Amino acid sequence: MLLRRFCFSTSKSYMNPFLPSSRSTNPLANSRSYPIFSSNFKTLRLGFHRTKSISSQGFVSVYSTNSTMDDPRGPEVVPIPHPDTSGRAGVFRALEASLGCTFSSQPIVPNPNPLIVVISGPSGVGKDAVIKRLTEVRENLHFVVTATSRAKRPGxxxxxxxxxxxxxxxxxxxxxxxxxxxxxVYGDYKGIPKQQIRDYMAKGCDIVLRVDIQGAATLRRILRNSAVFVFLVAESEEALVKRLIGRKTETVEALLMRVASAREELRHLKEFDYVVVNKEGDLEGSVKLLESIIDAEKAKVQQRRAII
Structure with a gap:
């Protein structure tokens, strides 16, 4: 019976904790726990920033975050000068004092990772001209020179x-x-030296690789999504064939083979991340588009990271 009366008295006292009552008691008052409810939140000393007033001298008084729950003196008031009446440095130091910490000068976003850009496309689309111009206008960009067993062409x-x-x-x-x-390729070897890539990536340079369609497929298997794959094309099949004829570097038999290969290689376009149309007479436009692709990749939150 005594136990039932005690429980009834306790439940009645806590029936509505939000209604103030001078007779309500806390059966855990002797424990070291903090009270669950309080009609005066200032006694908790939460240390929130509370603007109190703006003085005639242009000072704003706020509660500091350094105040503690058991500090009998109450929240510390830190004056912050108003931006209109004080210099930037003064406001800056006052804000640091109010927050109880210093503002970091470290970059919010780290420098982007070195990027590997793989450029491919059919013969005659102008890969060499685009890459040459890109390396001229873009800093910290290294074109990896490919090794080949074929003979040198004029120039x-x-x-x-x-x-x-x-x-x-x-x-x-x-x-x-x-x-x-x-x-x-066409009876001759072509390949990309590893060490050259490692050396320039260690310097923070972006890497440009020029490969044929077969080489791009191999690199996709090796590098997966750690590299950017760009497909370079002419504005039309007719324009591509005319460019191949204009090079005057192949025999009729070799030219026929290259045209047939180019038509087949165009079917691999969807395997690439980006496509750039290198129009006749618009080299600068192609290069600017490539630069935009590189800039967009470097602005991604999830950076590509290639390890060679």
Whole structure:
């Protein structure tokens, strides 16, 4: 009976904790727990920022976050000068004092990762011209010179356009695993040296790779989504064939083979991340579009990260 009366008295006292009552008691008053409800939130000393007033001298008084629950002196009042009556430095220091911390000067967003851009497309679309101009106008961009076993064409420079090596030397590079990818194209080897990529990525440079369609497929399997794949095309099939004829670098038989290959390679367009139409006479437009692609990739929250 006594136990039932005690429970009834306790439940009656806590029937509505939000209604003030001078007779309500807390059976846990002797414990070390904080009260669950209170009609005076200031006694909790939560340390919230509360604007009290703006003085005639242009000072704003706020409660500091440094106040504690058991501080009998109450929240500390820190004056913050109004921006109209004080310099930026004064307001800055007052805000730091009010918050009880200093503002970090570290970048909010870290520098973007070095990017690998793989540029591919059919023969005759102007890959070399686009890449050459891109490296001229874009800083911290390195074009990886491809190794090849084919003979030099008129005007090509060893170490700039390609690394021209013998077939025996190329096979030795394959055996030593010095190439990121390689392929046999039209009877000649082409491949991308790994070390060159590593050296320039370590310097923070973006990397541009020029490969054929077969090489792009191989790199997609190796690099997956860590690289950006761009497909370069002419404005039409007719324009592409005319460009191939205008190069005057192949025999009739070789030209026929390249045209047939180009028509087949165009079917792989959907395997790439971006497509750039390199119109005749609009080299600058193609290069600007490529720059925009690179800028967009570097602004992504989830950065690509390539490890070679």
């Amino acid at each position: 090509e420079v060893d170490g700039k356009d390609y690394f021209f090596v013998s077939k025996e030397e190329f096979v030795r590079m394959i055996e030593k695993n010095e190439l990121l990818e390689y392929a046999l």
